[in-house]
Amino acid sequence: MGKIRNNFLRIIIALALVFYLSGCQDTYSYYLQGNLEQKQVLRRLFKLLEQQEEVGENRFILVQQIANRLLSTGERKKAILFLTTYVEQNPRDPYNGYYLGIVAQSYKELAALPLAIHYYERILLNYPDLAVNGSSIHFSCLQEMINLVDEPEERIEYYKEIISRFSENIDLGVAYYFLAQAYEEVGQWEQAVRTFQKFLKHPKAKIPGSANAHTRIREQVDFYYSDKSWAVENLQTLVGEIKRAIRTRNTRRLLKYQAKVNFFTMSWSQAESDEHGALIFDIGSFLHTSRVTADPELDIDSNAGEAFLRTTRWSYRIPTWYLYFRKINFKPDPEINGRWEWAGIYLGEKL
Numbered sequence: 001m002g003k004i005r006n007n008f009l010r011i012i013i014a015l016a017l018v019f020y021l022s023g024c025q026d027t028y029s030y031y032l033q034g035n036l037e038q039k040q041v042l043r044r045l046f047k048l049l050e051q052q053e054e055v056g057e058n059r060f061i062l063v064q065q066i067a068n069r070l071l072s073t074g075e076r077k078k079a080i081l082f083l084t085t086y087v088e089q090n091p092r093d094p095y096n097g098y099y100l101g102i103v104a105q106s107y108k109e110l111a112a113l114p115l116a117i118h119y120y121e122r123i124l125l126n127y128p129d130l131a132v133n134g135s136s137i138h139f140s141c142l143q144e145m146i147n148l149v150d151e152p153e154e155r156i157e158y159y160k161e162i163i164s165r166f167s168e169n170i171d172l173g174v175a176y177y178f179l180a181q182a183y184e185e186v187g188q189w190e191q192a193v194r195t196f197q198k199f200l201k202h203p204k205a206k207i208p209g210s211a212n213a214h215t216r217i218r219e220q221v222d223f224y225y226s227d228k229s230w231a232v233e234n235l236q237t238l239v240g241e242i243k244r245a246i247r248t249r250n251t252r253r254l255l256k257y258q259a260k261v262n263f264f265t266m267s268w269s270q271a272e273s274d275e276h277g278a279l280i281f282d283i284g285s286f287l288h289t290s291r292v293t294a295d296p297e298l299d300i301d302s303n304a305g306e307a308f309l310r311t312t313r314w315s316y317r318i319p320t321w322y323l324y325f326r327k328i329n330f331k332p333d334p335e336i337n338g339r340w341e342w343a344g345i346y347l348g349e350k351l
Contacts, residue, residue, distance in 0.1 A: 031070065031078055042069055055093040063095070067102055076106045097127030101137050104144070113148055120144050139166045146178075152185035172198075173205020177213065189332035193224045222261040224332065230257050231328055231339040235307055238325060238340045239298065246292050246311065251284035257342050258283070264344035268351045281316070290315040299350075308346070322346040 028046045032039045045066050052059040063086060070079035083099045090096070104119035120141040129138040142162040149155055159179040162170060176199040183192035196217045199205065207213040232238035238257060245254035291313050299308035299322065309323040324344045330336045 031066075031075075031082060038069070038073065042066065045069070055090060055095075059093070060095045060098075063099065067099070071102075071106070076110055079103075080106050094128075095130065095132075097123045097130050097137050098132050100127070101140060104141070108144070108148075117145065117148050120148070136166070136169075139169055142166070152182040155179075155182045156186070171202075171205055173202025174207060176202070177205065177207055177217075187331075189224075193221055196221055219262040223330070226261045228328075228330075228333075228336050230259055231336055231341050232257065233339055235325060235327075235340045238342065239307070239309060242309065242323060242342060243294050246287065246294055249287050251287055254287060255284065259341045259343050262343065265347060266344070267347050268349075286314055286316050301350075316347075318347045320347075320349050322350065 028043075031046070032042055045062055049059065049062045049066070052062060063083070067079050067083055070076075070082065080103050083103050087093070087096045087099055093099075100119050100123050104116045104123070107113070107116040107119065123141050124138060124145070127137075129136055131137075139162070142158050142165075145158045146155055146162065149158070156179065159175055159182065163172065163175050163179070176195050180192045180195035180199060183189075183195060200214060200218060200221070203214060205213075210216070232241070241253065241257055244250070245257070292311055293313055295310045299310055302308055305327045307325040309325070310320065311323060312320045314321055322345065323342060324346055325340055326343045328336055328339045328341055
């Protein structure tokens with residue numbers, strides 16, 4: 001807020017208005033374009049506007065009708081000039097915030113997004129909220145700013161304000177989700193996780209393009225608060241320790257490297273959108289009663305971010321298990337980020 005770019009835009013716009021108006025013999029002649037009926041209607045509206053000496057509802061209706069006439073005929077730039085000129089000449093009109101909202105929307109439709117942002121921000125900073133046709137102009141501005149601004153620091157402030165002031169008008173779960181993402185972008189990890197926890201309290205919230213958002217975020221939060229003692233510096237060491245535990249049937253060593261949060265067991269046929277199944281059996285008991293063997297090399301589908309180790313001869317009803325390893329993406333802690341974990345088991349042969 002209060003950015004230098006906005007001050008610069010304000011100066012440019014003010015100068016443009018001064019130069020334009022100083023060259024007009026008839027203040028309203030510029031707007032009287034189009035067919036004869038359009039000119040007559042606009043001339044009558046401008047005349048009535050001049051007769052309204054006091055600001056108020058009657059003047060609001062006239063200004064709105066003039067602006068709507070210009071917009072309905074595609075004259076967005078003329079509508080912008082009319083409204084911005086009116087606001088400059090009538091600084092005490094209580095509806096000025098609404099008029100500038102029309103200006104901002106018009107600039108948005110013209111793809112002049114910096115100017116649209118400038119006016120939405122100006123309304124929020126300098127004009128009290130106003131309900132027009134039952135809708136808050138500040139609420140509308142906040143919704144637009146959240147979608148238009150690129151800087152995550154600014155989005156954070158707008159999300160916080162819309163949550164604080166208009167929680168009853170929004171899907172709080174969705175707002176918390178995107179606020180948390182903005183916190184992540186600026187590296188405020190603790191704030192991001194706390195906000196994600198608020199998101200999890202809204203299980204019905206639908207995140208566009210992320211059908212399993214709640215499962216993913218719950219795993220993320222659980223991992224954040226875990227001790228991560230099972231994470232190993234590199235994949236080669238981790239796989240070597242797992243193989244050694246299997247070869248010696250050392251349950252304690254095996255379980256030492258099993259992820260303590262978000263560990264899953266699932267079949268290859270289980271849809272990716274399904275939640276990961278919880279581990280429902282004691283791996284140690286199967287290790288003791290089996291003569292498990294592990295392939296000498298990792299599966300061919302392994303890559304820089306995840307790896308699979310095929311093991312077989314488990315005494316479980318499905319004898320082949322693929323142990324799944326993944327590289328940890330955890331930017332809050334450089335010591336953990338990039339390490340590897342044994343994250344789950346895929347049961348059965350690959351499809």
